[in-house]
Amino acid sequence: MITQSPIIEVKDVSVQLGGAWVHQNLNLSVNHGEILAIVGGSGSGKTTLLREMLMLQRPNSGSIRVFEHELMTASSATLLEVQKRWGVLFQENALFSSLTVEENAAFPLREHTKLDDKTIKELAILKILLAGLPSSAAIKYPAELSGGMQKRAGIARAIVLDPALLFLDEPTAGLDPESADAFDELILNLQKTMGLTIVMVTHDLDSLWHVTNRVAFLGEGHVLCVDAMSELVKNPHPLIQAFFRGARGRVVQRRYD
Ligand SMILES: Nc1ncnc2c1ncn2[C@@H]1O[C@H](COP(=O)(O)OP(=O)(O)OP(=O)(O)O)[C@@H](O)[C@H]1O
Ligand SMILES: [Mg+2]
Known part of the structure; x- marks a missing residue:
């Protein structure tokens, strides 16, 4: 069997923000093809870790390898190549409000490829459909869509360059519970059909149980445990127990037992 190196490898990463250490020697690997969630209490550094992986936040020290490139020392040309191979859905979607859904989805193609207008349009529509939107949504502006549809438009844009990650x-x-469930299904389908590796920050317990292969729990400046959800909830660490043993956690766990 050929052993594949991790698609993301975070090693000994430390970062200080606002005078406090948010990460201290944090280690985390993400394997090809998995759906990995990052969880932890508020302020534990989940968003910071995601931003570090995306090179939007530079750690004070450590190593971050993505697609086997060391991002800490990569040239801007390498960073651009790496950025083209990942898609991002930010929490607030970050859709351009003055562009239609189709123009939003097409944006990375216009920025990063030399494809002609007709091909760009076709690829954008394809990804809009793949994201579970009706073709009629293509000519709409973000403000004309529900929250769930806006997320899907954001997904269409995030996957338009056929990212690996x-x-x-x-x-x-x-999202309301029904839209959230439908979105979880979309994530699972995309992972299967596009062979994607997915890294998600979430505190949605339904998503954690239903969608993830592994979950990394952040606390005390590092990853306290990374494991399948069914194992993670058995971890005796007090922070992990406090997080999952709350009333809401118990209710959700019962549904997946
Ligand atoms: N730009 C910044 N300047 C100063 N402190 C920051 C900055 N960004 C984050 N922090 C601090 O770093 C810590 C981790 O923040 P982060 O946003 O990564 O947490 P989080 O786990 O995503 O929390 P939440 O669940 O509330 O979103 C917090 O204490 C936060 O106040
Ligand atoms: Mg956050």
Whole structure:
């Protein structure tokens, strides 16, 4: 069997923000093809870790390898190549409000490829459909869509360059339970059909149980445990127990037992 190196490897990463250490010698590997969630209490550094992986936040020290490139010392040309191979759905979608859904989805193609207008349009529509939107949504502006549809438009844009890696920040936050369930299904389908590796920050317990292969729990400046959800909830660390043993955690766990 050929052993594949991790698609993301975070090693000994430390970062200080606002005078406090948010990460101290944090280690985390993400394997090809898995759906990995990052969880932890508020302020534990989940968003910071995601931003570090995306090179939006530079750690004080440590190593971050993505697609076998060391990002800490990469040239801007290498960073651009790496950025083209990942898609990101930020929490607030960050859709351009003055562009239609189709123009939003097409944006990375216009920025990063030399494809002609007709091909760009076709690829954008394809990804809009793949994201579970009706073709009629293509000519709409973000403000004309529901929250769930806006998330899907954000997904269409995030996958338009056929990335190998997809980052999601709290993708189901603010969605009603039905839309959140449908969004979880979309994530699972995309992972299967596109062979994606997915890294998501979430505190949605339904998503954690239903969608993830592994979950990394952040606390005390590092990853306290990374394991399948069914194992993670048995971890005796007090922070992990406090997080999952709350009333809401118990209710959700019962549904997946
Ligand atoms: N730009 C910044 N300047 C100063 N402190 C920051 C900055 N960004 C984050 N922090 C601090 O770093 C810590 C981790 O923040 P982060 O946003 O990563 O947490 P989080 O786990 O995503 O929390 P939440 O669940 O509330 O989103 C917090 O204490 C936060 O106040
Ligand atoms: Mg956060």
